[in-house]
Amino acid sequence: MHEAVPAPDRVRVPGSAPGGVPFLGHAIALLWRPLDFLETLPAHGDLVEVRLGPRRAWVVCDPELVRRMLTDPRTFDKGGPLYDRLRELMGDGLVTCRHADHRRQRGLVRPAFAPARVADCTALMGEEALSVCRDWRPGERVDVTAAALALTTGVTSRLLFSDSLDAARAAAVRSCLAVVVRGLFVRTVVPVDALFRLPTPGNRRYLRAVRRLRTLMDELIAERRRGTPRDDLLGTLLTARDGADGRAPTGREVRDQLITLLLTGVESTAMCLASVFALLADHPEAERRLHEEVDAVLADRTAPGPGHLARLEYTRRVVTETLRLRPPGWLFTRLTTCDTELGGHRLPRGATVLYSPYLLHHRAASFPDPERFRPERWAPGRAAGGAALLPFAAGGRKCVGEAFAMAEATVAVAVLARHWRLRSPSGPVGRPRPAATLGPRSLPLIPEPRTRVPAVRQPSPAR
Numbered sequence: 001m002h003e004a005v006p007a008p009d010r011v012r013v014p015g016s017a018p019g020g021v022p023f024l025g026h027a028i029a030l031l032w033r034p035l036d037f038l039e040t041l042p043a044h045g046d047l048v049e050v051r052l053g054p055r056r057a058w059v060v061c062d063p064e065l066v067r068r069m070l071t072d073p074r075t076f077d078k079g080g081p082l083y084d085r086l087r088e089l090m091g092d093g094l095v096t097c098r099h100a101d102h103r104r105q106r107g108l109v110r111p112a113f114a115p116a117r118v119a120d121c122t123a124l125m126g127e128e129a130l131s132v133c134r135d136w137r138p139g140e141r142v143d144v145t146a147a148a149l150a151l152t153t154g155v156t157s158r159l160l161f162s163d164s165l166d167a168a169r170a171a172a173v174r175s176c177l178a179v180v181v182r183g184l185f186v187r188t189v190v191p192v193d194a195l196f197r198l199p200t201p202g203n204r205r206y207l208r209a210v211r212r213l214r215t216l217m218d219e220l221i222a223e224r225r226r227g228t229p230r231d232d233l234l235g236t237l238l239t240a241r242d243g244a245d246g247r248a249p250t251g252r253e254v255r256d257q258l259i260t261l262l263l264t265g266v267e268s269t270a271m272c273l274a275s276v277f278a279l280l281a282d283h284p285e286a287e288r289r290l291h292e293e294v295d296a297v298l299a300d301r302t303a304p305g306p307g308h309l310a311r312l313e314y315t316r317r318v319v320t321e322t323l324r325l326r327p328p329g330w331l332f333t334r335l336t337t338c339d340t341e342l343g344g345h346r347l348p349r350g351a352t353v354l355y356s357p358y359l360l361h362h363r364a365a366s367f368p369d370p371e372r373f374r375p376e377r378w379a380p381g382r383a384a385g386g387a388a389l390l391p392f393a394a395g396g397r398k399c400v401g402e403a404f405a406m407a408e409a410t411v412a413v414a415v416l417a418r419h420w421r422l423r424s425p426s427g428p429v430g431r432p433r434p435a436a437t438l439g440p441r442s443l444p445l446i447p448e449p450r451t452r453v454p455a456v457r458q459p460s461p462a463r
Helices: 027-032 034-044 063-070 081-090 099-113 115-120 122-133 144-161 167-189 201-226 233-239 251-282 284-298 306-311 313-325 357-361 402-419
Strands: 014-016 047-052 055-060 076-078 332-336 340-342 345-347 352-355 420-423 444-449
Touching: 027 034, 027 047, 027 167, 034 047, 034 357, 055 063, 063 340, 063 352, 081 167, 081 201, 081 251, 081 332, 099 115, 099 233, 099 251, 115 122, 115 402, 122 144, 122 402, 144 167, 144 233, 144 251, 144 402, 167 201, 167 251, 201 233, 201 251, 233 251, 251 284, 251 313, 251 402, 251 420, 284 306, 284 313, 284 402, 306 313, 306 402, 313 402, 352 357, 402 420
Parallel strands: 014 047, 055 352
Antiparallel strands: 047 055, 076 332, 332 352, 340 345, 420 444
């Protein structure tokens, strides 16, 4: 992708969002029409004050300021209501840990996402993609979101646990994650602890899901300690030693990393895949171009190998444009560690700062005609707004699994598109309603088997 040339310094405008109500602030707007609310904020300034319940917070609306913030994680550390809630679930794993511990934790998991490891995982990505669509029947509705969650659970669990996660436990993981994702969002925008200590059905479901997820991870860790070592991420974590004192991670630290990687690896990539097929169902010309490329590149193969990924150029553009238009991670928080300045505005120590990839990706100044699904905008030499594209964050805390997630999504889209055309039974799919992640929570589509136009047999790339 091409980075945009930074704009010259200009006068930054702070502002305040109108419409807050006593006690809840702007939480109602964020709960009931979050995307619409966010899109109103740039009209009020580059840094806009909002209220999350009784708490003041600032939303950064300018992509240059967001990048400035993300490349200074010492000052703008992981914190605020989102990460406060995530720590209740993940503990102090890679995503939620403070800046001081991040480098050590990143070193523990980085080997699993090295380029060679990503290439080695291409085959299992294809296998999992084939497994979820093998039993589809022409004309019978399938929930593509459920299929995508099954696919990403399979890929992520094999990366983390080899074959230790059987079908029953995989289903339990998916069920727990679904409950957790729904509950995290409301806990983020209404950071009033007393509300979530009430014994309501929703609060009880959320707490049960958190406990069940932790129990499942503890069981897997205990089984592995008793059993045969495996060359997977769980095995790497159990044998890791801290470089400073040679200390092995505790069972809780291992569990925190596993839950972190499950939530980010399963949920986020599944939402991206579901959004891809929702958008393709509404854009037949993009779907046609995708099918042409998949047929030409894969020839008679059922799934791509590592050598095919670089040639699936349009497929990757479809994924990238989906991440722009429907970023699974759509709202994040940071916490200032000292008095600081951002965009000419003074922020006190402990200030909550928010940024939204969705908001940044829908700014016409960065992406002309931002509401249109246009994969061709990512063709070489045309990605002028690339600096504003932040689905994986930026700086030292950029997602360690970015290359893995892009490869997984590209392989999955290619495999499903190679075998099926997916049609909406009820007209345009439309924009999904966000929870902790953005994407269709259920996506019923009708599969039609594809008849591929015969192509000249391409030599198989070297693996």
